[in-house]
Amino acid sequence: MMVIVAEPKQVVAPGELLAEGDHVLGDNSFKVGTRIFSACIGIFEVDGTRVTVVPLKGGYFPRVGDLVGGRIVDVGLSGWTVDIRAPYEAMLPASETPGPRGPRRRDLSESFDVGDMVLSQVLAFDRTRDPLLTVKGPGLGKISNGRAVEISAAKIPRLIGRKGSMISMLKRETGCQITVGQNGVVMVWGKSPENERVAVEAIYMVEREAHTRGLTDRIREMIAKSNVVGEVARTQTA
Amino acid sequence: MPEPKQPEKLIDDKGIRIDGRRLDQLRPIKLEVGILDKADGSAYIEQGKNKILVGVYGPREAHPKHIALPDRAVLRCRYRMAPFSVDERKNPAPSRREMELSKVIRESLESVVLTDLYPRTTIDVFIEVLQSDGGSRCAGITAASLALADAGIPMRELVAACAVGKIQGHMALDLSDAEDKYGEADLPVAWVPNANLVTLLQMDGILTPNEFEKGLTMALDACKTIHGMQQEALKKKYLVIKEVAEEREETEVVA
Amino acid sequence: MSFTPQLPPVAKLEQKTVADLVANGKRIDERTADSYRPLHIQVGLIEKANGSAQVHLGKSKVLVGVKVETGTPFPDTPDEGVLTVNAELGPLASPLFETGPPSEQAIELARVIDRGIRESKAVDMKSLVLLKGKKVQVVFVDIYILDHDGNLIDAASIGALAALASAKLLKAELKGDEVVYKPGLHPLPLNNHPVAVTFAKVGKTIVVDPVLEEEQVMNARLTVTIEKNGNICAMQKGGLSGFTQDELKTMVHLAVQKSSENRAKILAAAKG
Numbered sequence: 195m196m197v198i199v200a201e202p203k204q205v206v207a208p209g210e211l212l213a214e215g216d217h218v219l220g221d222n223s224f225k226v227g228t229r230i231f232s233a234c235i236g237i238f239e240v241d242g243t244r245v246t247v248v249p250l251k252g253g254y255f256p257r258v259g260d261l262v263g264g265r266i267v268d269v270g271l272s273g274w275t276v277d278i279r280a281p282y283e284a285m286l287p288a289s290e291t292p293g294p295r296g297p298r299r300r301d302l303s304e305s306f307d308v309g310d311m312v313l314s315q316v317l318a319f320d321r322t323r324d325p326l327l328t329v330k331g332p333g334l335g336k337i338s339n340g341r342a343v344e345i346s347a348a349k350i351p352r353l354i355g356r357k358g359s360m361i362s363m364l365k366r367e368t369g370c371q372i373t374v375g376q377n378g379v380v381m382v383w384g385k386s387p388e389n390e391r392v393a394v395e396a397i398y399m400v401e402r403e404a405h406t407r408g409l410t411d412r413i414r415e416m417i418a419k420s421n422v423v424g425e426v427a428r429t430q431t432a
Numbered sequence: 433m434p435e436p437k438q439p440e441k442l443i444d445d446k447g448i449r450i451d452g453r454r455l456d457q458l459r460p461i462k463l464e465v466g467i468l469d470k471a472d473g474s475a476y477i478e479q480g481k482n483k484i485l486v487g488v489y490g491p492r493e494a495h496p497k498h499i500a501l502p503d504r505a506v507l508r509c510r511y512r513m514a515p516f517s518v519d520e521r522k523n524p525a526p527s528r529r530e531m532e533l534s535k536v537i538r539e540s541l542e543s544v545v546l547t548d549l550y551p552r553t554t555i556d557v558f559i560e561v562l563q564s565d566g567g568s569r570c571a572g573i574t575a576a577s578l579a580l581a582d583a584g585i586p587m588r589e590l591v592a593a594c595a596v597g598k599i600q601g602h603m604a605l606d607l608s609d610a611e612d613k614y615g616e617a618d619l620p621v622a623w624v625p626n627a628n629l630v631t632l633l634q635m636d637g638i639l640t641p642n643e644f645e646k647g648l649t650m651a652l653d654a655c656k657t658i659h660g661m662q663q664e665a666l667k668k669k670y671l672v673i674k675e676v677a678e679e680r681e682e683t684e685v686v687a
Numbered sequence: 688m689s690f691t692p693q694l695p696p697v698a699k700l701e702q703k704t705v706a707d708l709v710a711n712g713k714r715i716d717e718r719t720a721d722s723y724r725p726l727h728i729q730v731g732l733i734e735k736a737n738g739s740a741q742v743h744l745g746k747s748k749v750l751v752g753v754k755v756e757t758g759t760p761f762p763d764t765p766d767e768g769v770l771t772v773n774a775e776l777g778p779l780a781s782p783l784f785e786t787g788p789p790s791e792q793a794i795e796l797a798r799v800i801d802r803g804i805r806e807s808k809a810v811d812m813k814s815l816v817l818l819k820g821k822k823v824q825v826v827f828v829d830i831y832i833l834d835h836d837g838n839l840i841d842a843a844s845i846g847a848l849a850a851l852a853s854a855k856l857l858k859a860e861l862k863g864d865e866v867v868y869k870p871g872l873h874p875l876p877l878n879n880h881p882v883a884v885t886f887a888k889v890g891k892t893i894v895v896d897p898v899l900e901e902e903q904v905m906n907a908r909l910t911v912t913i914e915k916n917g918n919i920c921a922m923q924k925g926g927l928s929g930f931t932q933d934e935l936k937t938m939v940h941l942a943v944q945k946s947s948e949n950r951a952k953i954l955a956a957a958k959g
Contacts, residue, residue, distance in 0.1 A: 205670050207663040208581050209544075209589025209626050222586060224546075231626065233546060233586040235666050250670055252584025253472065253491070265698045281491035281505075281553040309699040321551050322502075342700050348584065387708070405670060406677035468834045469746040470781045481734060485833060487779040510786060515773065515829040516736040516752025524773060524789075524829070558779040562750060562831070563733045 195228075202240045205405075206232040206247060213245050220246025237405060250405060254280045254347035254377035256325040260316045263342060263379025264327070269303045276312065279344065279377050282324045286314060290328035292335075311337040313373065313381065333373070340371075340383035341390050345401040347378035352404040353397065360400065360410055367417040367424040368393040385423075392420045435519050442599040442611055449611070451480070455604045458594070458654055463575070463665035465582045471558075473583025475665075477575040480608055481565035484572050486579040490555035505550040509538035511572060513561040533569050534559075540573055540593070540622040540632035546586040555585060566609040567595040570620050573632065574658055581666055590666075591631060592659040593622035596647040598639060603647045605654055619644070621651040625659050689791050702904040709889045715900050716745070721941060723896045726949065728845060728956035730853040738854025738875065740956070742846040745898060746836035748780075751828065751846035753854045755875070757817065757866050758825040768815020768823040772801035774830040774843065781835035796840055797830065799923045800847050803881035803912035804828070807920040810851065811876040817861045824859060826851075826875070837899035840910050840923075844883035845953055851877055852957035880954065881920050882946035883912040886938050888926070893934060895945060909935070911942035915950065 196215035200206050212223060213230045222233045223245050232238065236247040256262075256278065264276035264284060273287035288302060306312060313334050314327040329335050345353070353374060354361050365372050370384035370393040380397055384390035396413050403409050417424070439450050447454060459480030468474035471487035478484075494500035511533040515522050537559065545555065557579065559572040570593035577590040597607040599615035612618050617637025623630050630652075639647065705715050718724070724745030733739035738753035758769060774797035776784045784790075789797070804810060815824040828850065830843045855872040887897035887905035897905060906928035912921035919939065924930070930938070 205667045207590065207666045208587040209624075210663070211626075224588070226626070231589070233588070234584055235581050235670075249584050251473070251582060281493065281550050283493050307699075309697060309702070311698050311700045337700060339703075340700075341704055342698060346584075387711075387713070403673060403677045406674045408678065412677065468748070468779070469836060470834055471779065483733065485779070489778070489782060492782075510778075512777070514750070514752060514775075514831050515827065516733055516739065516754050519735055521754040521756055521827050521829075524775060556778065558777065560777070560779055560831070560833075563735050565735075 196243070198240055198245075200232075200238050202238055204238055205235065205250070206238045207235055208233055212238055212247070216243075218244040220244045222247035222249055249348045251346060252348045254278065256280050256282065256284070256316050256319045257376070258316050258319055260376035261374075262314055262316060262327070262377040263337070263373075263375035263381060264312055264314060264377075266306050266308050266310045266312065269306070269308060274302070274306055276314070276327060278325065278327075279347070279379065280325065284316075284325040284327050286312070286327040286329065290317065290326075290330055292330050306336055311342050311381075313337060313375070337381055340381055341394060343380045343382060343394050343397050345378050345380065345397060347376065349401045349404045350374060350376055350378060352409075353380070353400050355410070360413075363410060363414060364393060364396055364417075367414060368396065368422060369424045389422045392417055392422045436610065438614055439610060442614060443602060443604075449599070449604065451608060455602055456650060458606050458657065459608070461658065461661060463578065463661055465578050465665050465669050471579075471583075473579045473581070473585070475575040475578035475582060477571050479567065479571040479574075480606070481563055482561070482568050482571045483563040484568060484575055485560045485562060486572065486575040487558045487560075488556065488576075488579040488583040488585070489558075490583065491550040491553035491585065492556075494552060494554045499554070500552045503548060503551050505545070505547040505553045505555050507538055507542050507545060507547060507555050507557070509534050509541065509557045509559070509576075511537055511559045511561070511569065513564055513568075517561050517564045536632055536634060537569060537573055537576065540591055541576055541580065543627075543629075543631050544577070544588045544591055544624060545580060546588065549586055555580070564609070566607045566612045567620065569593070569632075570595050570622065573622050574662065578662055578666060589624055589626045590659060590662050591622050591624055592655040592662060593620065593632060594651050594654040594658060595620040596651045596654075598637065598643060598647070603643055603650060605650050617643075619647050619651065621648065621655065623652055623655040625656065697903040701900060705900050705904050706890050709892045709894060709901070714894060714898075716898055720892060720894045721945070723945065723949070724898065726845070726952060728849050728953060730849050730957055730959065736850075737856050738850040738852075740846045740849035740853065742842045742849070744838060744842040744845070744896070746834060747839060747842045748832075748834035749839065749842040749846045750831045750833055751843065751850040752831070753847075753850040753875070754827045754829070755854070755856050756825050756827065757822060757859065760816070760820065760823040764812075765820035766816055767812035768810075769825040770801070770805060770810055770812065770828070771825065772797045772804070772828045772830070772847070774800070774832070776832050776835070776839070780832040783835065784832075795923070795925070796843060799840055799883065799910055799912070799921060800828070800830065800843055802921040803844060803883055804847065804851070807879040807881040807912075807914035809848075809877055809879040809881055809914075811878050814876045817859060817866065822861055822866065835899065837902045838885050838896050841883050841885045841896060841949075844881070844912065845949060848880055848882060848950075849953045849957050851875055852880065852954060879920075880915045880950050881912050882950045882953065883910050883921070884942040884945045884949075885910045886941075888928065888930065888934070893938060895941065909938055911939055913943055913946035917943050917947075
């Protein structure tokens with residue numbers, strides 16, 4: 195017996211009854227007996243036999259392999275403590291930086307100092323210890339210019355869009371390079387501060403209106419009204 | 433400010449209370465979600481003259497580290513009354529009453545928060561009573577549930593709370609400050625609808641077992657109503673953004 | 688004892704963004720150097736208080752309550768009532784605030800607001816006396832920060848004035864040993880309307896009404912409180928760096944102008 199009780203694609207609240215029966219439990223749903231409930235405020239999605247609630251709000255929960263933007267908060271003996279906007283502080287060991295192994299103690303702050311922004315990847319994470327990061331990899335390392343925007347991690351999928359459609363449109367229309375961290379930290383580099391400003395405004399707009407229809411068009415229009423020069427039109431998408 | 437005088441009667445001959453309510457009537461309730469910018473989640477409640485703001489932070493790294501638990505989050509709760517919230521100005525230093533209420537409120541919320549998803553962290557709930565008029569711990573719990581949900585913290589369900597009491601020999605719902613002060617008993621109750629369990633229960637005064645049962649039924653009925661309002665308040669915020677955004681889209685297409 | 692606080696490390700990138708923008712005549716929220724953020728004032732929300740005001744200054748939110756009770760005067764001023772200003776910078780308002788007794792930041796804020804009110808003689812202290820040397824009225828101004836996005840001093844100053852200007856009291860009289868209240872609400876007698884204006888020095892540029900990001904990168908801060916006749920009734924410099932004489936002169940002149948603009952808004956809101 196499998197019954198869907200709540201309306202798919204609608205907003206559900208914590209404790210709301212979603213379904214009854216042998217459905218597969220997706221994120222943010224839990225079972226009591228045969229009844230399946232929502233654990234948070236979000237959009238109810240049904241995908242075959244899987245029931246999921248896509249959260250409308252919430253912080254970032256680290257996952258191995260994620261690209262994250264973080265801020266160095268402490269320089270230790272063998273690595274750095276990084277704030278990645280998660281419930282846990284992350285560690286970046288000196289051994290996970292490129293170049294010759296084992297920089298000496300006093301060299302550590304020369305690489306990354308307190309307050310620096312770094313783009314890194316989550317190497318390891320489980321319930322018993324804080325996330326472990328690495329900056330060995332293309333494009334990873336210290337960010338020295340551009341702007342860092344922080345939005346709710348729950349909205350990152352919408353910012354990227356289906357097959358990257360939203361983020362490609364934003365890059366093209368604002369003429370900015372944009373790197374999206376899974377933890378909600380988005381790096382923006384533009385040819386001018388004005389381009390960067392428009393890109394930042396567009397990103398905040400996605401965060402605010404992520405769950406509405408027609409968002410891509412509204413944002414494209416907002417950017418067009420701002421008169422920033424985007425990429426020269428090409429026949430293929432970025 | 434002079435203390436208001438003791439009313440002559442709490443219930444008149446027609447069964448109407450001093451604020452015009454019947455015995456089984458709730459005070460008007462207003463709920464708002466997500467009004468603070470810095471807190472991870474927030475909610476505001478007005479219930480009668482009660483005005484309570486709740487902010488939630490977390491899950492975040494436990495500080496100091498020694499309070500952390502290896503297998504679940506620590507829930508921290510602080511119930512606090514602003515100095516101007518009561519008739520006679522309250523000294524800002526924490527009182528024993530505030531400490532007791534912080535504890536029972538935390539315990540009523542702890543059962544619904546899925547704390548084992550976040551070991552070694554804290555979830556902080558700050559309940560600020562800006563104006564108090566009886567039943568503030570219950571109103572605080574109602575708003576705190578919303579603030580936790582607004583923070584995106586996974587929960588089994590929302591907790592709804594309401595107090596009943598005895599005034600002039602009759603069981604009455606949702607006592608105001610004067611009714612609590614001059615009545616015979618006060619019974620705050622918090623309830624979770626799915627699990628159908630009472631998660632906060634205290635009593636002050638004298639009640640017969642029958643009076644208690646009658647009062648409890650009244651309180652749980654009210655909690656059901658309040659729970660419906662909580663769900664509506666949570667969803668309303670997102671529905672409004674949806675409507676405004678889509679309305680904008682429609683007018684532009686027409687133009 | 689005061690010691691250099693553990694500052695939350697602000698991203699250097701953010702510092703650079705803010706500093707660069709300011710140096711180029713822009714601010715992170717598009718304002719000019721001499722503009723305030725949108726200001727909304729609402730009075731009368733807390734009926735149990737004699738006066739109350741909620742201030743939204745940009746995203747900073749402050750609630751101020753004024754309560755008037757009876758008490759004893761200070762021994763050295765037997766013919767004056769008592770004014771006491773208290774501020775709460777609680778953890779609700781920001782992850783930067785902790786629970787516990789008032790921090791040095793909270794105490795400084797309260798004392799700056801207090802000085803503005805006291806030095807401008809805004810509250811008529813003599814009118815608060817019920818029996819000289821024995822019984823007076825005590826005016827409590829309690830500042831509650833709800834949301835911290837910078838410049839809490841100005842938000843609190845605006846709230847305090849709005850709450851005082853909209854406060855209503857019963858007339859108190861002493862009959863023998865007892866305080867008796869006569870029916871009928873009267874406004875709290877206010878002889879002045881002090882308004883604080885705060886500046887931040889970011890790099891070499893001075894901006895008014897710093898937002899949180901600007902406060903986190905500023906080198907120095909100055910609060911100038913102006914009373915209704917355009918005179919200075921309080922000043923407070925904060926931060927680790929300093930100001931030149933010219934900078935100070937410019938700030939004082941701008942403070943006179945800005946306080947006048949804000950004063951008009953406060954008094955209009957207090958009437959409503």
